[in-house]
Amino acid sequence: MSTRTRPRAHPDDGTTTYREALREGLREALASDDRVFLMGEDVGRYGGCFGVSLGLLEEFGPDRIRDTPLSESAFVGAGIGAALAGMRPVVEIMTVNFSLLALDQILNNAATLRHMSGGQLGVPLVIRMTTGAGRQLAAQHSHSLEGWYAHIPGLRVLAPATVDDARHVLAAALADPDPVLLFEHGSLYNAAGMLDPAVHDVHLDRAAVRREGTDVTIVAYGGCVSKALEAAEAMAGEGISAEVVDLRTLRPLDDATIVGSVLRTHRAVVVDEGWRSGSLSAEIESRIYEQAFFDLDAPVERVCSAEVPIPYARRLEEAALPQPADIVAAAHRVVS
Amino acid sequence: MATAHGGTSARTSQTKRPRRTRGTAATPSRTPAAAHDLDLLRQMLLIRRFEERCVELYSAAAIRGFVHLYIGEEAVAVGVHQALDERDAVVSTYREHGHALARRVPPEAVMAEMYGKATGCSHGRGGSMHLFDGDRRFYGGNAIVGGGLPLAAGLALADRMRGESRVTCCFFGDGAFAEGEFHETANLAALWGLPVLFVCENNLYAMGTALAREHAQTDLAMRAASYGMAAWAVDGMDVHAVEKAARGAVESIRAGNGPHFLEMRTYRFRAHSMYDPDRYRPKNEIEEWKRHDPVTGLADGMRAAGLLDDAALKALDQDVMEEIDRAVRAAEQAPEEAAEDLLLHVTGRPEEAPS
Ligand SMILES: Cc1ncc(C[n+]2csc(CCOP(=O)(O)OP(=O)(O)O)c2C)c(N)n1
Secondary structure: OOOOOOOOOOOOOEEEHHHHHHHHHHHHHHHOOOOEEEEOOOOOOOOOOOOOOOOHHHOOOOOOOOEOOHHHHHHHHHHHHHHHOOOOOEEEEEEEEHHHHHHHHHHHOOOOOOHOOOOOOOOOEEEEEEEEOOOOOHHHHHOHHHHHHHOOOOOOEEOOOHHHHHHHHHHHHHHHOOOOOEEEHHHHOOOOOOOOOOOOOOOOOOOOOEEOOOOOOEEEEEHHHHHHHHHHHHHHHOOOOEEEEEEEEEOOOOHHHHHHHHHHHEEEEEEEEEEEOHHHHHHHHHHHHHHHHHOOOOOOOOEEEEOOOOOOHHHHHHHHHHOOOHHHHHHHHHOO | EEEEEEEOOOOOOOOOOOOOOOOOOOOHHHHHHHHHHHHHHHHHHHHHHHHHHHHHHHOOOOOOOOOOOOOOOOOHHHHHHHHOOOOEEEEEOOOOOHHHHHHHOOOOHHHHHHEEEEEOOOOOOOOOOOEEOOOOOOOOOOHHHHHHHHHHHHHHOOOOOHHOOOOOOEEEEEOHOOOOOHHHHHHHHHHHHOOOEEEEEEEEEEEEEEHHHHHOOHHHHHHHOOOOOEEEEEOOOOOOHHHHHHHHHHHHHOOOOEEEEEEEEOOOOOOOOOOOOOOOOOHHHHHHHHHOHHHHHHHHHHHHHOOOHHHHHHHHHHHHHHHHHHHHHHHHHHHHHHHHHHOOOOOOOOOOOOO
């Protein structure tokens, strides 16, 4: 499952990859706060199975870049315990698929302890994990389950989609007094972009309008944001002006930005790499109906993954996932 | 009394519970040892009477939910706590009234939590199974069997990273020993040399499942030792034996020797929970274990040593009962948590976040 690439020592075109941006965020967090440490499977010597933490072991040592055994439940739970004791652990789980082995700790402990203790105990823990498909890794490495986590009160769920968000999200997540889950889409690690020097932080409570438009709102997050932008670009050629809202935070949802955009465009397409049934897209669609029903010119459309375990074969995998063409087709249906 | 397992295993003896008699001092009731025994007895009696009162309150429908009684196991909580101090952390299970009281969480706060009142130690959000006290480093109150074990490793890891000589003590049952949580955590704690005291309360049953029906190898201390930590089996009905083993283990943990494991051989005299008709245990087995009651055991030992007489015991019991009466009265009079406060304590900054 490793898609490890060496970081470019000196990117000559001035761009930064999503992977490098995440690493910069980690480096900054480790350097600025002694309580921060990173732990997970192969985060140290190996450099992280996606290369995010490459080089950090040499810089910060094995106490703070801590390789763990294959024990998702124990090391996630240990992160919770360390957070309870005043540390600021960052726990990396290789992929969301494996996080299910730690689901008990995340849901029954991290998300719940503050409430069950009547507000006495907080769990300021950050859990990073990869999500999503698109690299022909077949079902057990390709699922998008962040919507499940977005179901859980007590958690904050983030899905950085841009290099700027990747660069600054960790600091914001570490400042949160509660457990924060960070979903990094596997297909984004190699994506490169210019870091905006004017951006110094990420607003965790606000979705971002990535492209302004007047005819239809496309709501997307994580790995689907670039697909939504691609679809919007294609439609611009046909004279359809699409606005792209990047959720950025999946829990809590920023209704104000989503609904505000729909009130301007009167049409919406929701893109979600999760399965349609019981998905985050269903929640978003429902909120649009609850809050903007009389302003809609057409029923909301959804573009989600096909209801199958994600297949290995390239053609099948592509067919299972939301693609720019699907987004364009959905937008056509609401605009016509 | 305690059987050692250091790395390589030796077969642990079946539980033996020889009566201990302590040396008789000239003016026994004034010696520190006598005062200590009296304190142990009072604490165990407090747990016993507190829970007996819970049974009454449950029957009267004053308290609800799942209630798991610790009656019969008091020596474990009280004995282990002799080795711990304020700086240490304690992680517990759903059968934690005894642990909480031994941790000196005030009986009023525990009782109010049973009532679901605002003055409860978890502000009415937890109930019997989720007692917490942040100030006393009492981290629950976990109703997922084995769920507290990884937390203990993390609390200890934080101490280890900051160079604190604190110990995290984690109580759990023989049922929890079968969960992956125990094995992942034991491996992690031993691998990293974490200051964790694992206290396995082997009361021979996981709900209705007898030890031999849940474990292929029933010698738990030996299996724990296989992770590379010191492990002992202890007579959990003898508070002095428990205290001695716990002191030794905690001292060794503070000296930097990594996690230690104590298998406390004990027994619960009551059913698993208030809902359990207890059809799976032979009556004579229960009666046999009741002959080794840790409370009367200590009292009898003190009596034999001239440290206690009927009048003193009666006075002690009276004193304990009055403390519980006060806790019950306070809980009954305490305010309910307001329904408008339903959404409190879900996140640390609910006011800022959109829903
Ligand atoms: C993960 C999980 N599985 C099952 C249960 C239901 N359950 C509650 S207590 C219990 C028995 C646990 O036995 P043990 O660990 O020996 O502790 P004891 O109750 O004897 O103190 C079971 C099966 C649960 N609460 N959590």
